[in-house]
Amino acid sequence: MIRRHCRLLPLAILLLLPWQAVSIDDTVTPATPLAGNRTLVSAGGTFALGFFTPDPGTGRTYLGIWYNNIPARTVVWVANRDGPVVGSAATLKIDGNGSLAVVDEHANVAWASPVTADVVARSPTAQLLDSGNLVLRFAGSGGGVAWQSFDYPTDTLLPGMKLGVDLRTGLDRYMSSWRGADDPSRGEFSFRLDPRGSPELFLYRWSGRTYGSGPWNGYQFSGVPNLRSNGLLTFRFASTPEEAYYRYEVDGGSDVLTRFVLNCSGQIQRLVWIDMTRSWSVFWSYPMDECDGYRACGPYGVCSVARSPMCDCAAGFQPRFPKEWELRDGSGGCARRTEINCTGGDGFQTLMNMKLPESANATVDRTLRLEECRVSCLKNCACRGYASANVSSPGGKGCFMWTGDLLDMRQFENGGQDLFLRLAASDLPANISVSKQSQTAKLVEIIVPSIVALLLLLAGLLFCAMRAKKYRKATQTALHNGPSTPFGRRNQIAAASTDDTQDSSLHPPGQSNHQDLDLPSFDVDTILAATDSFSIDNKIGQGGFGPVYMGKLDGGKDIAVKRLSRRSMQGLREFKNEVKLIARLQHRNLVRLLGCCIDGSERMLVYEYMHNSSLNTFLFNEEKRSLLNWEKRFSIVNGIARGILYLHQDSVLRIIHRDLKASNILLDKDMNPKISDFGVARIFGADQMAAHTKKIVGTYGYMSPEYAMDGVFSIKSDVFSFGVLVLEIVSGKKNRGFYHTELDLNLLRYAWRMWKEGRTLEFLDQSITDTSNVREVVRCIQIGLLCVQEQPRHRPTMSAVTMMLGSESMALLEPCEPAFSTGRNNSSEDKEASRSNSASSWTITVVEGR
Numbered sequence: 001m002i003r004r005h006c007r008l009l010p011l012a013i014l015l016l017l018p019w020q021a022v023s024i025d026d027t028v029t030p031a032t033p034l035a036g037n038r039t040l041v042s043a044g045g046t047f048a049l050g051f052f053t054p055d056p057g058t059g060r061t062y063l064g065i066w067y068n069n070i071p072a073r074t075v076v077w078v079a080n081r082d083g084p085v086v087g088s089a090a091t092l093k094i095d096g097n098g099s100l101a102v103v104d105e106h107a108n109v110a111w112a113s114p115v116t117a118d119v120v121a122r123s124p125t126a127q128l129l130d131s132g133n134l135v136l137r138f139a140g141s142g143g144g145v146a147w148q149s150f151d152y153p154t155d156t157l158l159p160g161m162k163l164g165v166d167l168r169t170g171l172d173r174y175m176s177s178w179r180g181a182d183d184p185s186r187g188e189f190s191f192r193l194d195p196r197g198s199p200e201l202f203l204y205r206w207s208g209r210t211y212g213s214g215p216w217n218g219y220q221f222s223g224v225p226n227l228r229s230n231g232l233l234t235f236r237f238a239s240t241p242e243e244a245y246y247r248y249e250v251d252g253g254s255d256v257l258t259r260f261v262l263n264c265s266g267q268i269q270r271l272v273w274i275d276m277t278r279s280w281s282v283f284w285s286y287p288m289d290e291c292d293g294y295r296a297c298g299p300y301g302v303c304s305v306a307r308s309p310m311c312d313c314a315a316g317f318q319p320r321f322p323k324e325w326e327l328r329d330g331s332g333g334c335a336r337r338t339e340i341n342c343t344g345g346d347g348f349q350t351l352m353n354m355k356l357p358e359s360a361n362a363t364v365d366r367t368l369r370l371e372e373c374r375v376s377c378l379k380n381c382a383c384r385g386y387a388s389a390n391v392s393s394p395g396g397k398g399c400f401m402w403t404g405d406l407l408d409m410r411q412f413e414n415g416g417q418d419l420f421l422r423l424a425a426s427d428l429p430a431n432i433s434v435s436k437q438s439q440t441a442k443l444v445e446i447i448v449p450s451i452v453a454l455l456l457l458l459a460g461l462l463f464c465a466m467r468a469k470k471y472r473k474a475t476q477t478a479l480h481n482g483p484s485t486p487f488g489r490r491n492q493i494a495a496a497s498t499d500d501t502q503d504s505s506l507h508p509p510g511q512s513n514h515q516d517l518d519l520p521s522f523d524v525d526t527i528l529a530a531t532d533s534f535s536i537d538n539k540i541g542q543g544g545f546g547p548v549y550m551g552k553l554d555g556g557k558d559i560a561v562k563r564l565s566r567r568s569m570q571g572l573r574e575f576k577n578e579v580k581l582i583a584r585l586q587h588r589n590l591v592r593l594l595g596c597c598i599d600g601s602e603r604m605l606v607y608e609y610m611h612n613s614s615l616n617t618f619l620f621n622e623e624k625r626s627l628l629n630w631e632k633r634f635s636i637v638n639g640i641a642r643g644i645l646y647l648h649q650d651s652v653l654r655i656i657h658r659d660l661k662a663s664n665i666l667l668d669k670d671m672n673p674k675i676s677d678f679g680v681a682r683i684f685g686a687d688q689m690a691a692h693t694k695k696i697v698g699t700y701g702y703m704s705p706e707y708a709m710d711g712v713f714s715i716k717s718d719v720f721s722f723g724v725l726v727l728e729i730v731s732g733k734k735n736r737g738f739y740h741t742e743l744d745l746n747l748l749r750y751a752w753r754m755w756k757e758g759r760t761l762e763f764l765d766q767s768i769t770d771t772s773n774v775r776e777v778v779r780c781i782q783i784g785l786l787c788v789q790e791q792p793r794h795r796p797t798m799s800a801v802t803m804m805l806g807s808e809s810m811a812l813l814e815p816c817e818p819a820f821s822t823g824r825n826n827s828s829e830d831k832e833a834s835r836s837n838s839a840s841s842w843t844i845t846v847v848e849g850r
Contacts, residue, residue, distance in 0.1 A: 025040060025041070026040050026041060026042050026043055026127055026128045026129075027040070027125055027126065027127045027128075028040065028092060028093070028094065028100075028125070028126040028127075029094065029123075029124070029125050029126075030093070030094045030124065033091050033092060033093035033094075034049070034050070034051075034091065034092040034093075035051075035089065035090070035091040035092070036051075036089065037050070037051075038050065040128045041068055041128070042068070042128045042129055042130040042131075042132070043129075043130055044130035045068055045069060045130075046067065046068060046069070046130050046132070047065055047066070047067060047068055047076075047128060047129075047130065047131075047132045048065070048066055048067075048068040048128075049063070049064070049065050049128045049134060050063070050064070051063055051064075051090050051092075052064055052066075052073065052075065054075075054182040054183065054184065055182040055183065058086075059086050059087050060084035060085070060086055061084055061085045061086070061090045062078050062079070062080055062081065062084050062085075062184055063078070063079040063080055063090070063092055063102050063111070064076075064077060064078045064079070064184070065077040065128070065132055065134065065149065067257065067273075070257075070273065071278060072279075074259075074280070075156075075184070076132055076154075076156040076158060076259060077132070077134070077149050077153070077154050077156065078154050078184040079092075079100075079102055079111050079149075080102045080110045080111035081154060081178075081184045081185050081186060082185055082186060083102075083110040083111050084110065084185075085102065085103075085104045085110050088104045088105040088106065089104070089105045090102055090103070090104060090110070091103050091104075091105075092126075094124050094125075094126060094136075095109075095112070098115055098122065098124050098136075098138065098146075099112045099113045099114070099115050099147075100112065100113040100115070100126055100134075100136055100147070101113070113136060113147045114147070115136060115146050115147040122138035122139050122140060123138065123139035124136060124137070124138050124139075124146075125137055131150075131158065131159070131160050132149075132158045133148050133149055133150045133158075133160070133161075134148065134149040135147070135148045135149075136148070150162070150173075151171060151173055152173070153173055153174065153175050154175070154176065154178075154184065155175055155176060155177050155178050155184075155187075155261055155262050155263070155264075156175070156259050156260065156261050156262075157175060157247075157248075157259070157260040157261075158259060158260075159247075159248060159249050159250045159258070160247065160249060161173075161247060162243075162245040162246070162247045163175065163191070163192070163193060163201070163245060163246045163247065164193040164195075164199070164238075164243065164244045164245025164246060165193055165195050165243065165244055165245070166242070166243045167195065167241065167242055167243055167244070168242050168243070172192065173245070174190055174191060174192030174193070175190065175191040175192070175262045176189065176190040176191075176262070177189040177190070177262045177263060177264045177265075177266065178263075178264045179264065180264055181264065187264050188205050188206055188266075189203065189204065189205055189210075189262055189264070189265075189266040190203075190204045190262070191203050191204070191262045191268060192204070193244060193245065193246065194360060195239075195244045196359075196360045197215075197359045197360045197361055197362040197363065197364075198215040198216070198239070198359035198362045198363075198364045198389070198400060199215070199216070199237075199239050199244040199359070200212055200213055200214065200215050200216075200221075200358065200359045200360075201213040201221065201246065202294075203262075203266065203268060203286075203287070203294075205266060209294045209295075210266065210287070210293065210294050211268075211286065211287045211292050211293070211294055212294055212358055212408050213286075214355045214356050214359075214408075215356050215359035215362065215389075215400065216237040216239070216246075217356065217387075217388065217389060217390065217391050217392075217398075217417060218388075218389060218390035218391055218392040218396060218398060219391050219392045220235065221237075222354070222355050222356040222416060222417055223292075223355035223356070223410065224286065225412055225414065225415025225416065225622055226284045226622070231251065232250065232251060232254060232256060233248055233249070233250060233251070233258070234248065234249045234251060235247075235248045236248065236249070239364075248260065256272065256273070257272070257273035258270065258271065258272045258273070258283070259271050266287075267285050267286070267287070268285060268286045268287075269282055269283075269284070269285040270282070270283040270284050270285070271283065272766075272769070274761055274769070276761075276774050279758075279759060279761070279762070280762075281761055281762050281764075281766065281769065282762050282766070283766045284766060289305050290303070290305065290310055291303035291304065291305050291310055291410045292410075294408060295331070295358075295407050295408045296310070296311065296330070296331065296408075296410070297310075297311035297312075297330040297331070297333065297334075297409070297410075298311075298320070298330060298331050298332050298333020298334065298407070299320075299333035299334065299405040299406065299407055300313060300314050300317045300333055300334040300335070300336075300405065300406055300409075301313060301314070301330050301333045301334050301409065302314050302351070302354075302409050302410065302411050303330075303409065303410040303411070304410060304411040304412075304413075306411075306413050309325075309328045309330065310330075311325070311328075311330025312330075313334035314334065314349075314351060314406070314409070314421055315349040315351070315421065315423065315427070315429075316336060316337055316338070316349060316421070316423040316424070316427035316428075317334035317335060317336055317337065318334060318335060318337055319332070319334055319335075320332045320333050320334055320335045333405075333407075336423075336424070336427075337424075337427055338423075338424035338426050338427050339424060340381075340422055340423070340424050341424055341425070342381035345424070345425035346378060346422055346423065346424060346425060347422075347423060347425060347428045348374065348377075348385075348386075348420040348421060348422055348423065348428075349420070349421045349423050349427075349428060349429070350418055350419075350420055350421075351409075351411070351418070351419045351420075351421055352411075352416070352418055353411050353412045353413065353414065353415060353416040353417075354387075354409060354410070354411055354412075354416045354417060354418065354419040355408075355409060355410045355411075355412065355416055356387055356400065356409075356417065356419060357385070357402055357406040357407055357408060357409050357419070358406075358407040358408040359400070359402075361402055361403055361404035361405075362400050362401060362402045362403075363400075363401050363403065364389050364398065364399065364400055365389075365398075365399045365401070366389070366390075366397060366398050366399075367397060368397060368398070368399040369395065369396075369397055369399075370388050370395075370399070372399070373386045373388070373399035373400075373401065374386060374420065376399070376401065377401050377420075377422065378422075380401070380403070382403040382404075383401050383402070383403055383422060384402045384403065384404065384405070384406055384421070384422050385401075385402045385406055385419060385420055385421045385422055386399060386400060386401045386402070386420050387399075387400045387417060387418065387419045387420060388400070388417065388418070391417055406421070413620075413621075414621055414622045414623055415622055520594065520595035521595055521596060521597060521598075522595050522596070522597045522604075522606055523597065523599075524597060524599045524602065526553070527551070527561055527597055527604060527606070529554075530551030530552055530553050530559060530561070531549040531550070531551040531561055532551075534547075534549055534563065535549075538550045538551060540560065540613070541613075541614075546562065546563050546564045547563055548560055548561065548562050548563070549561045549563065550609060551609075558608075558609035558611075559594060559606050559607065559608070559609050560606075560607045560608070560609045560610065561604055561605070561606055561607075562604060562605040562606075562607065563602070563603075563604050564602075564603040564604065564605075579593065579596050579605065584651075584653060585646075585647070585651055585653075585655075585678075587642075587643060587646045587650075587651070588639075588642075588672070588674075589639045589640065589642050589643030589646070589672070589673055589674055589675060590643055590646070590647075590674055590675050590676075591607055591608065591610070591666055591674040591675065591676040592607065592608040592674075593605060593606070593607055594606045594607060594608060607676070610666040610667060610668055610674065611667075611668060611669040612666075612667035612668065612669060612671055613666070613667065614662065614663045614664070614665060614666050614667065614676075615636065615662045615663070615665040615666075615667060615673065615729075616661075616662035616663045616665075616734075618667070619662055619728060619729060619732055620662070620732070620733075620734055625732050625765065625767055625768075626767040626768060628671075628768070629768050629771040630768050630771045630772040630773060630776070630777065631771065631773075632671050633729050633730070633768070634773070634776050634780065635671070635672075636665070636667075636671070636673045636729060637725075637726055637729055637780060637805065638802075638805050638806075639672055639673040639674075640660075640665060640673050640675065640722065640725060641722065641798060641801050641802050641805055642802060643673070643674070643675045644657070644660070644675070644718055644719075644722055644798045645798040645799055645801075645802055647675075647681075647718075648715045648718065648797070648798050648799075649798070649799060653683050654683065654684040655678075655681050655682070655683055655684070656681060656682045656684060656691075656713060656714065656715060656717060656718055657675065657678065657681050657718050657721075658680050658681055658682060658697060658698055658707075658713060658717065658718070659677060659679075659680050659681075659697065659698045659699060659702075659721075660675070660702060660718055660721035660722060660725060661699050661701075661702045661721065661724075661725070662725060662728060662729075662734075664676050664677045665725070680697040680698065682713070684715075691712075691713055691714070692710075692711050692712055692713075693711045693713065696708060696711055698721075699736075700736060701724065701734070701735045701736030702720075702721040702724050702725075702735070702736075703717070703720075703721070704716065704717045704720035704721070704792070704819070705790060705819040706792060714792060715797065715798070716792035716793075716795045716797075717792075718798070719787050719792075719795045719796065719797070719798060719801070720787060720788055720792075720795065720819070722787055722798070722801070723783075723784045723785070723786070723787025723788035723795070723818075724748070724784075724787075724788060726780055726781075726783060726784035726787065727747060727748065727751050727763075727781065727784040727785075727788070728747070729780075730763065730764060730765065730777060730780050730781055730784065731747065731751070731763050731764065731765055732765030732767065732768075733747055733765075734747070735747040735748060748785075748788050748818040748819070749817070749818060750763070751763050751781060751784065751785060751818075752785055752815070752817055752818050754781075755781060755782070755785060755815065760777070760778050760781050761774065761777065761778070763781060764777050775808060779804070779805070779808070779812070780805075782812050782815060783796075783801060783804050783805065783812070785815035785818060786812070786813060786815045787801065788818040788819060789815060789816045789817075789818060789819065790816070790817070790818065790819035791816075794816060
């Protein structure tokens with residue numbers, strides 16, 4: 001049988017040869033037009049050129065270029081997008097004047113290239129290159145290109161294509177969207193370069209701008225932090241008197257397929273072909289959020305999605321229309337508090353992590369260093385601010401100077417660059433003018449005598465308070481030592497100590513009380529010595545319950561000290577609750593509590609120090625997220641699951657955490673996850689399934705719907721929070737703050753949409769695609785979706801989750817649509833949580849009336 005197949009093999013090859021000869025033809029000449037189902041295929045087999053009908057019902061036929069070896073036809077260029085051939089056969093030919101033309105069966109021209117030449121004398125040929133470029137050449141021109149498709153992009157920019165303006169010829173190379181998924185005619189969106197000032201890319205809807213990239217700073221567009229050259233892609237930008245353009249290249253030797261697309265919904269996307277899933281994956285897309293909206297906060301307004309409301313005025317400015325700002329409409333922008341003084345005294349305020357302002361009114365001097373730029377701006381009365389135009393190397397030459405209002409600014413949590421804003425001397429925090437000094441001297445003459453009198457008064461009050469305190473102490477001693485009945489005053493005092501409202505009087509200053517905590521205690525002097533008296537240099541985080549400091553004990557052991565704020569929402573009950581719980585819990589995936597300290601109103605917890613801070617400081621940081629490759633992320637998911645399972649099932653107590661979130665997952669030096677912050681945890685009985693509370697505690701975005709709305713919590717509440725965590729770990733995006741403007745979806749529903757459409761890997765954090773295990777990624781997303789289902793009974797238990805994570809052969813159920821989850825706006829609470837580097841983070845308490 002095998003020999004017979006071998007004998008037939010040469011015959012099969014011979015039968016294939018004529019087809020191959022036709023399919024690899026990449027040229028059109030006057031004698032060999034392209035018509036019917038015939039296609040041209042580039043020499044390397046990457047691209048094909050031919051006619052296609054995207055919507056057979058309309059009968060409209062177009063000439064296009066698409067990827068040759070991708071199953072789903074992906075069109076990257078269309079010739080006659082505004083002139084389809086309808087109801088008849090179409091042909092591509094080279095006509096008598098040397099132009100490429102698409103004609104119907106009656107020789108009516110639907111489209112033609114703008115090239116004319118003597119076809120008889122010059123023998124024109126059109127060739128499809130392996131770059132996807134269709135070029136027209138003439139004999140005797142030295143191989144030069146007379147016309148090329150790369151000069152006329154449609155909705156796609158391929159490697160090597162230019163997006164910009166040829167200032168010599170006036171050629172404007174810009175992208176424009178399709179009208180619809182099956183209609184390649186020009187849509188409402190276009191993406192083009194404005195060459196004025198410092199050239200910048202803008203997205204337009206019809207003629208109105210909707211998004212700006214920020215000017216190029218020698219390294220990237222300042223408003224696109226994700227756009228940076230790497231080992232795969234190289235981004236280039238040129239601005240000369242002859243032309244200004246942006247383009248990208250795939251580094252040599254790589255066979256990756258990538259395209260830059262403006263889709264019909266107005267999203268600019270970088271797409272990469274994934275062979276494993278046989279689909280296009282979104283690497284990044286813009287506009288990304290509300291702050292990407294063009295001039296979202298008006299002149300001198302600064303937009304940031306990390307705060308609410310998102311608009312704020314730059315230093316030295318105030319809202320131009322205060323009433324509108326109170327209604328969260330910042331589009332009117334800001335006005336100066338004090339006009340600048342061109343004769344001297346002005347200075348600059350540094351705004352960090354900024355997208356640079358719109359650059360049409362900016363000038364660029366490539367010869368100036370940053371300090372020289374500052375001096376030049378001060379000399380020019382019209383200059384409103386400056387920034388480096390070359391951040392590609394330290395001390396690089398290049399200077400932006402703006403001579404009009406600063407527009408379209410935003411501030412990133414990570415990324416961006418420094419912007420130096422010109423202010424009057426009186427508005428500078430570190431610059432005090434001579435007139436201000438004289439005013440200060442006069443104030444000193446008035447204030448100092450008043451302060452002296454006040455100090456004398458306070459000294460008198462302090463003396464009286466000490467006398468009263470001494471009297472109360474003597475009275476309490478007498479009550480304790482004197483005669484009393486079994487139900488007398490002594491028992492009343494003891495009973496009062498169990499009431500959280502008596503926090504401040506539980507333990508007199510100087511006395512520690514750990515008898516009921518069953519945990520090693522630290523005295524205040526030890527804590528002060530370890531943290532250098534709570535030095536600001538040792539502060540590693542700030543949570544809702546107070547700051548956290550790094551310290552080192554005498555023996556050299558690193559510790560983290562959580563110092564409960566006196567204004568904290570956590571009372572003594574919550575504090576003791578956390579101490580008792582953690583003291584009795586021992587698991588490798590739970591944070592280890594070393595001891596505590598109670599001294600008067602001071603309450604502190606001493607934890608083992610986590611060298612890699614919390615999960616959110618890696619996961620939601622553009623520069624650090626790639627350090628969490630897929631292997632580490634999957635290990636973290638498994639570790640968190642084991643820790644929750646221990647709380648729910650394997651510990652001596654049955655515990656519901658109630659505040660699982662990325663900032664409460666700490667990472668040790670080996671990146672092992674440890675669950676922290678048990679201040680709001682609840683202990684369940686062995687047979688207890690659920691409980692009800694009127695005091696909702698936790699963090700929106702991680703709360704299950706039954707808990708957030710009705711106060712009902714159970715082990716399934718923690719399962720929901722775990723599901724959110726899993727989807728955040730896979731995607732690298734926060735549920736609280738994520739909003740997909742194109743699909744009108746938050747993170748959970750976006751994950752579910754990708755799952756239902758079979759595009760699961762598009763949900764994966766694109767910074768780690770090269771390290772991912774596809775099966776594990778898909779399985780994690782499915783498990784995450786199972787955990788965030790709306791009905792608690794549909795969610796798996798943590799024991800089932802750990803089995804699902806550990807067994808690739810275990811069949812998983814199909815998830816239902818996830819429950820609601822707030823996700824559109826970042827709140828101030830989330831802002832704090834995302835910055836926490838400590839053993840504890842902000843816990844939000846919501847009180848609902850009943």
